[in-house]
Amino acid sequence: MKNAIVSIAMGCVLAISASAYAEGDTENTHVASTSQTGADAKHSMSHGEVKKADTAAGKLTIKHGPLENLEMDAMTMVFKVKDPAMLSQVIVGDKIDFVAEEVDGALTVTELHKQ
Incomplete structure (x- = not known):
């Protein structure tokens, strides 16, 4: 037992x-x-819509979906652009795919493609 x-x-x-x-x-x-x-x-692309392009300030306002690499929810916000030439590629209302990263403490669009 x-x-x-x-x-x-x-x-x-x-x-x-x-x-x-x-x-x-x-x-x-x-x-x-x-x-x-x-x-x-x-390195994944996020999706959004251009709400404003400010060439003088080198900034882009984007209404975007979730930014997984930055752990951010969907919202509308202002980003710096890595290359000012990006601003001439888009107009208000354009649907875009983009990569945003933190560069020198500022959220910056480092890659941009129109849909």
Whole structure:
């Protein structure tokens, strides 16, 4: 009887240990997947609509969807542009794909394509 109880207890311990080990592997896989997704998100395009182009200030106002690389929700905001020539490519109302990054503390459009 004593041996049966010890065997049951050991079985439970092994089952819990195996479960915890498997769960730990899943978390590590998830972390690797998340960091790869984060790297992809950094270079992924966001979508938006040009609301204003200020050539004198070198700024673009964009109503945009979520900016995954910056962890920002959809909103309308003003961005600097990396290259002032970008402003001549668009007019108010244009649908665009763009990449925005933080450059020297300012949110900046670093890549821009009309849809």
